[in-house]
Amino acid sequence: MILDILSWIAIAIGVFFVLVGGIGLIRMPDLFSRMHPAGILDSTGAGFLLLGFLLQADDWLVAVKLVLIFVFLLFTSPVATHALAHAALLDGLKPWTKERKKDSES
Amino acid sequence: MDKRAQEGLRVIELYLNIILLVFVAATGIAAVWLRNLLASAMVLGIYSLLMAALWVVLDAVDVAFTEAAVGAGVTTVLMLLAIALTGRHEKRRRARPWLPLATSLGTAGLLIYATLGMPIFGDANAPAQLHVAPYYLLQGEAETGVPNIVTSVLAAYRGFDTLGEVTVIFTAGMGVLVLLTGATRRRRNTAAPTEEDSA
Amino acid sequence: MFFAAAAAIIVAMLLALVRAYAGPTVYDRILAVNHIGTQTVLLIAAMGFITGRPDFLDISLLYALINFIATIAVLRYVKRGRVKADTES
């Protein structure tokens, strides 16, 4: 019962982060600011959701697989975002600032 | 799981199917619509992700696995390589493609008309479910010692078909090899020898 | 509770799809594809728990590994200095 409540709380937090990340992906003004919801909130949301699933797992193999998924996401997602930001910066994409809002409206 | 929960599950799966199918259709239209081929390739990557989710909802785990392995990883890479070899922008056509449009719309209409005669989705009395499928489901594990029915059907009952499939894949690989490396060699003979493999 | 998670993931997927179609630069699209990949991993895991068949997790695991490759490949083969050209189309 305690486990159920804990997992519900974790899933609720995860749902919140996933939704906010999706909204941020739409609302943010340019690529580098969009990277924050897409990268950070995505990873936290995935982490909390997987934690919630983990507390519901009744088989140790399932639990191990969930932990592995979390570990791989933890490795790949931030690295992909980092490489993306690096490539975009090398490509000459300028970060959005309030002063430059006029000429680089995206 | 009691009956009501099962009914609720079925309704939720139905809605998931509909939502994912709408996403898939939108993705397909967007892939055709976009002029930038790089963007099209990425949209097709999304398409395969959505298809895999759809296969999972439809309970076709093995197909989802194939879609995950081929669609997400390898196909995107190959498409990007092809785009890097050719060009990034679709050529704009002058002529209006009325005949192809009419043909595809007509075919689609005929196919949709044909689906009206098909048994209901998931019908237990459909002809496809009555012929050999029950035999495989009942006898498959006992006869082959393999719990995964899909593997036993693919590898044992339909082993000859799978041999043909592997041969097709092999032939495709050999064809690509002969076409691409043969062209390079010919060009190298005519032109001045350049630095090889500067990828 | 898994239904709520699946619904939220679907909504997040929809938002990322909008970004993938609208995204002004190639990099926005790559970001959206990566985001949708993560959402798919979560959706498949949630579906495994909803239908009570956690062997779906193999597919999630595969996606968590493979989705990386597509993202990196796009980064590798995007030619430099073409962002302006992409914003026009």
Place this chain on the structure above:
Amino acid sequence: MSDFLVLRVIAKLLIPFILLFGFYVQMHGDYGPGGGFQAGVIIAAAFILYAIVFDVNTARRMAPMAVLVSLACLGVLLYAGVGVANLLYGGRFLEYGAFAHDPAHGNHIGILIIEIGVGIAVAAVMMIIFFSFARRR
């Protein structure tokens, strides 16, 4: 990709896991989802990731085209050879039950071997296609 240090470290870390997962899918195909085809693609994907992140030439030296072509042939021949072996054991072509006294056991052995053949062939063909596309750049 020489200036992506983080990417290279993480790729180096991930590639063994991708290969391991490929072998897991190969050997676990009779109990869970997956099988030879998927395993071959996953193993090829690991090599492709290496070629993308590091260097196509190094990857090509690691898996030379001659070896890949022989592996592709070997995979198909392994599959067909199982069928011929069934003939020699006194069964019909691809009737694996002839391998052991118990037909179910023989079927299991036959399925495992042909799945390995499929995996080898598919992995080799995928890498052949990738390398011959990458060669032309």
